[in-house]
Amino acid sequence: MSESPIDVLDGYRLDAQLSNGELWLRYFELGGMSTGLELEAFLLGFLQPTIHDHDVIAHALNERFFEMGGNHPVPYLEDTERV
């Protein structure tokens, strides 16, 4: 999982102006299967998400940045592998 420290995600969440609950709902909407508490633990680095879970969170954040007129700055982990 290379050098991407997971709590970077929480920084993106703050930039995206999303509460934990709001991000969870978006993550859940995109197919995420972890609870709100687990998501928070991922964001803060207390739990390690699977690559897939990480990328669903990343995409939820990126869609939010996209809605705000921005690019999609959050990197995906899966992109470094096959596909």
Place this chain on the structure above:
Amino acid sequence: MTDIGADRGFRLEASFLGFEAVLALHGEVDMSSASELRERLDWAIDQGHRFVVLDVGDLDFMDGSGLRVIGSAANRLLLSGGALTIRSPSPFFRRLLDIVRIGDLVRVERPIAATDDADTATDHRLPVKAVSAASTGLSGFLKRVAAVPSDDDVVNSALRLVVALAQATVGGADGVSISLRRHGVLATVAASDQTIMAMDAGQYETGEGPCVDASVQGRRFYADVLNTEARWPAFTPKALALGISSILSSPLEAGTTSIGALNIYSRTPAAFAVRDQHLASLFAREASVILSDARADVTDQEFDDRMGQALRTRELISQAQGVIMHRDGIGEDLAYTRLRRMSLEGGRLLRERAQEVVDAARHRADAADLLRELDHE
């Protein structure tokens, strides 16, 4: 054994033995069949079956309204010292129960012949069997998951403080409580003493009383002289027996939804003057704010709408994933990644791209059907 047919292939078989009722569900539980499920469950519980087993092994689909029914039945049974057991849930169903925090309220029983094969991670996204939840409820459970986390202890302390302040400030108040409706069931979340707890419980049991009415109707109910009170014939004698002579219940509200009541009890008849009634409303508003904050300021309706939308999108994405998995012969995670890349490259949201994929697949399927029909002719 009864067999009840319904729309969209929902079927329910019930069998009863002593305290136990077993309801086997077949087909799909959606909003319309959920009400039937609720009626059957309520009926079974009303008949004294305190241990209810829901066999979901043959269930194809359950939406949010069905999950809500399960949650509220589980709550009812727990309150009456019984339990709800979910028999033979798929791994996805079990996970969903946990996500929406119903998992804590039910027992899960695996089928006798179950093997662990069913637990492989891949089956939970198969579109046909996917369990999704829609719009009618779940709020209590899901809100706890989705809400900005609030410390339950902080909330409880704040509510106890409101109770203590109301008792000290409202003239004539001998006891105060706060009732909150969770999953359709009223429960006391703060009370000044055991007598007051019993007063609340008396109203929940009989399903009547100022607390119940204020919670349901969202307006203030004042029973000024219980001796001559005729509105609540089952509950009033219980109150009188405990020495209570007047009760003032003010509604708690989250947004436009009534979520409970602040109840003030007195041993004195006609204890509450107009000023006291206004004070009671102020305290009720205070409690509402505390509870609303704990619920992240989302009303049931708003939350249900958002959740319903989220679940519809999930299902759509899951279907698109299924299409790509089938088309490209790949696993679900990879299919998800491809779908995500397609959406990024096209500058579209994932749900929009998923919709296109599903629509295109439908068109292809329609075209294939048409070709087959033409072949037959």
